[in-house]
Amino acid sequence: MLRTDPSVAIRALRSAAPYIRMYKGKVFVIKASGGVFADLASTRTLIEQVAILHQVGIRVVLVHGGGPQLTQIQESLGIKPQIVAGRRVTDEKSIEVTSMVLNGLVNTQILGICREFDIAAVGVSGVDAGLVRAHKRPPVNVEGTTVDYGFVGDIDLIDAKVLQQLLDDGLMPVVSPVSADDSGQLLNINADTVAAAIGGALKAEKLMLCTGAPGIMEALDDPRSIISYTDLQGLKRLKDQGSLKDGMLPKAKAIEDAIRGGVRRVHVMSYKSPDSILAEVFTNEGTGTLVVENISALSAAEQHE
Ligand SMILES: Nc1ncnc2c1ncn2[C@@H]1O[C@H](COP(=O)(O)OP(=O)(O)O)[C@@H](O)[C@H]1O
Numbered sequence: 401m402l403r404t405d406p407s408v409a410i411r412a413l414r415s416a417a418p419y420i421r422m423y424k425g426k427v428f429v430i431k432a433s434g435g436v437f438a439d440l441a442s443t444r445t446l447i448e449q450v451a452i453l454h455q456v457g458i459r460v461v462l463v464h465g466g467g468p469q470l471t472q473i474q475e476s477l478g479i480k481p482q483i484v485a486g487r488r489v490t491d492e493k494s495i496e497v498t499s500m501v502l503n504g505l506v507n508t509q510i511l512g513i514c515r516e517f518d519i520a521a522v523g524v525s526g527v528d529a530g531l532v533r534a535h536k537r538p539p540v541n542v543e544g545t546t547v548d549y550g551f552v553g554d555i556d557l558i559d560a561k562v563l564q565q566l567l568d569d570g571l572m573p574v575v576s577p578v579s580a581d582d583s584g585q586l587l588n589i590n591a592d593t594v595a596a597a598i599g600g601a602l603k604a605e606k607l608m609l610c611t612g613a614p615g616i617m618e619a620l621d622d623p624r625s626i627i628s629y630t631d632l633q634g635l636k637r638l639k640d641q642g643s644l645k646d647g648m649l650p651k652a653k654a655i656e657d658a659i660r661g662g663v664r665r666v667h668v669m670s671y672k673s674p675d676s677i678l679a680e681v682f683t684n685e686g687t688g689t690l691v692v693e694n695i696s697a698l699s700a701a702e703q704h705e
């Protein structure tokens with residue numbers, strides 16, 4: 401145990417108490433991108449914060465990515481990774497690699513760290529108990545070119561029963577985005593997309609997208625252009641003016657789907673800044689970008705939540 405000045409600890413607890421009261425029993429979907437798990441220190445920083453949310457009674461569902469790990473293993477197997485508009489073209493060999501890396505390596509590594517922080521966590525993927533029902537994406541037009549994404553899925557339905565049961569039993573689901581169609585064909589789905597759909601199905605209080613970027617930026621090359629607060633209209637404006645590129649495109653679509661699906665607040669934040677999740681939840685000091693449905697419809701009190 402760390403030795404701290406008791407009055408500091410008591411003050412911190414007192415200031416966190418209203419937030420604990422407000423969020424206890426509520427669902428938070430936290431999505432951590434694969435970059436988090438590239439090194440042990442950032443993995444531990446993230447899981448330690450998740451453990452605190454779980455232990456104060458927030459119903460946490462942790463959804464993980466694993467894009468960088470997939471790229472690395474594809475390359476080591478002589479497969480050339482191909483990512484178009486933020487989504488990986490996934491051929492027959494690559495869908496096997498996807499399930500090995502996401503359901504196997506990344507999911508299990510996270511469960512190992514959860515043990516260290518005493519979280520009773522259970523690994524599931526979109527395939528388990530029909531959690532994510534999807535179909536193979538047909539060839540689509542991306543900026544004037546027809547792209548066949550192969551074994552990439554689009555979500556039809558989330559059957560969140562398995563998550564509800566785990567949460568009711570005090571367990572924390574750790575979800576890999578690998579999913580399947582009704583015939584059992586495995587499908588690769590972007591982890592932000594899966595997290596957003598789960599958030600909508602569970603009517604989550606918050607969806608927190610922990611990524612490498614500090615938040616959503618007006619101009620990617622200008623770190624000062626970070627947007628601290630926006631809504632669906634603002635997000636559309638950013639997309640229309642071409643500010644959103646690569647991985648931010650599926651993220652923006654996921655944010656919109658989550659909010660339209662019933663998630664109240666979506667945060668885009670960096671996993672690189674320590675304590676960012678705790679600061680976002682237990683203080684008024686947010687670090688990244690907060691997206692709501694409609695800023696002008698929020699009451700003054702809600703704006704300070
Ligand atoms: N307007 C923008 N604001 C922030 N990031 C952006 C923006 N446009 C493009 N990006 C890129 O999107 C990346 C996030 O997507 P990605 O790396 O796929 O996320 P993750 O793997 O964390 O899910 C950022 O690191 C950045 O390079």
Ligand SMILES: CC(=O)N[C@@H](CCC(=O)OP(=O)(O)O)C(=O)O
Binds near residue numbers: 432433470
């Ligand atoms: C279809 C598609 O693109 N799937 C993603 C799934 C992993 C993911 O989303 O990982 P990050 O969150 O680390 O980016 C992929 O293959 O990279």
